[in-house]
Amino acid sequence: MTSSVEAPGEEHRGHRRRAEPDRSRAASPAPEAEIALEVAGLSHFYGVRRALDDVSFAIRPGGFNVLLGLNGAGKSTLFSLVTRLYAHRSGTIRVFGVPLDRDPAAALSRMGVVFQQPTLDLDLTVEENLRYHAALHGLSRAEVRTRIAAGLERVALSDRRRDRVRALSGGQRRRVEIARALLHEPRLLLLDEPTVGLDVAGRQFLLDHVRGLCREQRIAVLWATHLIDEVGSDARVIVLHHGRVMAHGTVDEVVGATGTPSIRAAFDSLVTPAESGR
Amino acid sequence: MTDAAAGRVLIGHGAETASPLGARHYFRCLEGIVRREWLRFLRQRGRFLSALVRPLVWLGIFAAGFRFTLGVSIIPPYETYVPYEVYVVPGLAAMIQLFNGMQSSLSMVYDREMGSMRVLLTSPLPRWYLLSAKLLAGVAVSILQVYAFLAIARLWEVEAPWYGYVAVLPALLLAGTMLGALGLLLSSTIRQLENFAGVMNFVIFPMFFASSALYPLWRVKEASLWLWYVCALNPFTHAVELIRFALYGRFDPTSAAVVLGCLVVFMALAIWGYDPARGLVARRGGSE
Numbered sequence: 001m002t003s004s005v006e007a008p009g010e011e012h013r014g015h016r017r018r019a020e021p022d023r024s025r026a027a028s029p030a031p032e033a034e035i036a037l038e039v040a041g042l043s044h045f046y047g048v049r050r051a052l053d054d055v056s057f058a059i060r061p062g063g064f065n066v067l068l069g070l071n072g073a074g075k076s077t078l079f080s081l082v083t084r085l086y087a088h089r090s091g092t093i094r095v096f097g098v099p100l101d102r103d104p105a106a107a108l109s110r111m112g113v114v115f116q117q118p119t120l121d122l123d124l125t126v127e128e129n130l131r132y133h134a135a136l137h138g139l140s141r142a143e144v145r146t147r148i149a150a151g152l153e154r155v156a157l158s159d160r161r162r163d164r165v166r167a168l169s170g171g172q173r174r175r176v177e178i179a180r181a182l183l184h185e186p187r188l189l190l191l192d193e194p195t196v197g198l199d200v201a202g203r204q205f206l207l208d209h210v211r212g213l214c215r216e217q218r219i220a221v222l223w224a225t226h227l228i229d230e231v232g233s234d235a236r237v238i239v240l241h242h243g244r245v246m247a248h249g250t251v252d253e254v255v256g257a258t259g260t261p262s263i264r265a266a267f268d269s270l271v272t273p274a275e276s277g278r
Numbered sequence: 279m280t281d282a283a284a285g286r287v288l289i290g291h292g293a294e295t296a297s298p299l300g301a302r303h304y305f306r307c308l309e310g311i312v313r314r315e316w317l318r319f320l321r322q323r324g325r326f327l328s329a330l331v332r333p334l335v336w337l338g339i340f341a342a343g344f345r346f347t348l349g350v351s352i353i354p355p356y357e358t359y360v361p362y363e364v365y366v367v368p369g370l371a372a373m374i375q376l377f378n379g380m381q382s383s384l385s386m387v388y389d390r391e392m393g394s395m396r397v398l399l400t401s402p403l404p405r406w407y408l409l410s411a412k413l414l415a416g417v418a419v420s421i422l423q424v425y426a427f428l429a430i431a432r433l434w435e436v437e438a439p440w441y442g443y444v445a446v447l448p449a450l451l452l453a454g455t456m457l458g459a460l461g462l463l464l465s466s467t468i469r470q471l472e473n474f475a476g477v478m479n480f481v482i483f484p485m486f487f488a489s490s491a492l493y494p495l496w497r498v499k500e501a502s503l504w505l506w507y508v509c510a511l512n513p514f515t516h517a518v519e520l521i522r523f524a525l526y527g528r529f530d531p532t533s534a535a536v537v538l539g540c541l542v543v544f545m546a547l548a549i550w551g552y553d554p555a556r557g558l559v560a561r562r563g564g565s566e
Contacts, residue, residue, distance in 0.1 A: 083400040087553075105402040119397045121314070123321040128314070135310020136401035136408075138303030 035097070036061050036188045036220030037082065037111075042091030044077055044243075051077040052243040055091070059236070061187060062218040064211055066231045068267060069240035075224040076116060078240070079192045082222075083113050095188060109137065112181030116192040116224075118173060122166040126157065126176050129165060130183060137184035144183075151179035155209065171202030178209065182219075189213065192224045207232075228264045237263065239270050246270040307403055308411045315415035325381070329423045330430070332377065333370035337434060341366045353494055355526040367436045368522035369491025371424045371446075375454040376514060378420035380482055382413070383461030383468070399552070406549045413462055413545075417454035424450055442525040449524035453517035456537045459544035460513075466551025489515040490522075513540040 037059045044052040052074045059065045069075050081088045084104050093100040095107035120129050127148060134144040152158045155175035165173060174194060181189060191210065195203040207230060213219045223230065231237055231251060238248040247254045247270055251263050258266040319326060345362035356364070386395060398408050428443065438446075464477055486492075488508050495515070499506040509515050516533040523530040 083396070085396060085399055105404070108400060109402040113396075113400055115396050117396075121318065124314070124317055128317055132310050132314045133397065133401075135306050135313070136398065136403070138300065138306050138402075140302075140306075 034060060035094070036063075037222060038092070038094040038097075039078075039082070040092045042078075042081065042088055042093065044074075044081060044086070044088060044090075050243055052081070055240070055243070055245050057238050057245060057248050059188075059220050059222055061220045062214055063220055063236055064214045064232065064234060065220070065222050065236045065238060067222055067224040067238045067240060068226070068228065068231060069224075070226050070271060073226075073240045074243040075226075075240060076192060077243075079113075079115075079190060079224060082190060083111070084108060109184065110186050111188040111190060112184065112186035114174070114177045114181050114189075114191040114194050116194075116196060118177070120165045120173055120176060120180075123164060125162050125164050126152070126168070127161045129176065130180050133180045134183055139184060147183050147185075148179075151183055152176075154182075155179045169202075171198050171205065174198060174202065174206060175209075178206070182213070186219070188220045188222070190222045190224075193226070194223070195225070195227065195230065203230075228267055231263050239267060241271045304403065304407065307401070307408070308414070311398075311408075311411040312415040312418055315412075315419055319419045326423070329374060329378065330426060333374055333427050334430060336370050336373070337363060337366065337431060337436075341434075353496070355523045355528040355530075363431075363434050364436050365494070366492060367428070367431050368525055369489070369518045371427060371450070371525075372453060372457075372491060372514065372518040372521050373486060374423050374427060375417075375420045375450065375457050375517070376482060376486060378416060378423065379454070379457035379459075379461035380464070380477060381461075382416040382458055383465040383477065386412075386462065386465035405552055409462060409549060409552055410545070413455060413458045416458050416461075417451060420454045420458075421447070421450045438525045439527060441527050445527050446521060446524040449520045452534065452537050452541070453520055456513065456517060456541040456544065459541055459548055462548040463544050463551060466548055485512060485514040488512050489518055491515075491518045513537065516540075 035058045039058070040056045042052055042055040043050065055074075055078065067075055067078070080086050082093055082100070084100055084107075087101060093107075095110050098107045098110070100107045121132070124132070130148045130151065131144060134147070139147065148161070149158070152161055155178060157172060157175055157179070160168060160172065165176065168176065178191075178194075181191075189210070194210075195206055198206065210221055210223065211232065211234075214221050225231075233251055236248070236250055237254050239246040239254065247257060247266070249257070255261070255263055255266045258269050260266040260269055341363045344366075398412065399405060401408065425443075428438075428446075460481075464481065468477065488505065489512050490498075490509060491514070495506060495509055498509050513536060516536040519530050520533040520537055523533070
């Protein structure tokens, strides 16, 4: 069941791209260019096992989108395909109109990623980790200095800049990973189960911070989780189950379409019949 | 607004992002990867020490014992009889590079399991370039280790002519890159860290012992013809001979050709292995 498609967004008023390099559809006019991430007809197999089945959705700038699914639903596979760790063989993925398979460089440079596993070098300092990421994205030294200072201030870690990552708590490491993912100023931020292993305060900080990025910087966010608590009332939800999109839309739309009283009940109703039918 | 001269482009809210295709981007990326490898090496002091201690144990103990049982006759590039320590040093230099290549392989499997490989592979530059840069970063570290070892080997009176220390640099670069490419290839085929023990048993030890690192091939031929064939076909033998000749200011074209050929094959297979569309990592689902 698909409850709704994207509502034309008031989200992206005044945020048209000023210019783009001459790459494929990058210079296309609105509204297409204003879709931050478009996934259409995406399927993926590991051998004969189908991990994703005809997945389609679109997210827009400024939107906090929750990819909600149980463990094994296909969230990490979807992240691997969208970040081009593996190439997709069927369907299309576009990042701000740029087809990922045709121009991965342009698409990847527009996205920031926080992976489920910790990906910082524990033996390097916070600043060295950020500098490494900046180098991978080709930032100049002058840019790196100012962006690292601003990024760490945003996540309240300026005073830990010269500390080795090993000395940081789990929550602090996650905050460094978010600062790192934003260093090259992407307009699309992907987070795969970012709150795993964090305490309540750490989780709340992260959620508030990322929601703030959507509101204030109009960044499009795709936040994968299996925790329904992380779906705020302002979020758009994509329910993924056994590799299929069961519903997507605003919380109200998904709740309304399932005829349930809450998003938790809606989620249960969407995954339980499929569970029992297997 | 694009500023082609600076290789930059403005997107969205005036956010300035480096063009992913600019030459500067490639250079900064290489610089960043080498710096990271260097910092990791410096911070992991145990790694540096073990990289030095291993060949020194061979030189100080194994070679001291062997010098009285194994005479080395006059063979190129040597112009006279040489003590066993002198013979074994190029082989031990290559051993440092072999272990370093495999260590890089191990760290890539570890990185893939732990996720930090994803940071590299999801950055915008082409994957072949990222892997090559990572390979070169590892080779740079191994060359430094070899020079430290060669300096300490002078305490055993193993002294090459001064120009040999210069001439050996390109040889170390080529041999180290070939061995690193082999490590890269292995890392694309090894799924789990636990399987790395197999690499020790089935790759490092056979390559090292079935080579000219510890004994000249004519000695091997006297002992066993089939073993001689194995040694002669072993790419590591040619890495050793390339380094041995270069250390005495000589060039061994056969070894250079074999090492270069193996480098091309190993690197091509490694890039295929990591290719998101076709490679082994994609087929198996990587670390998931």
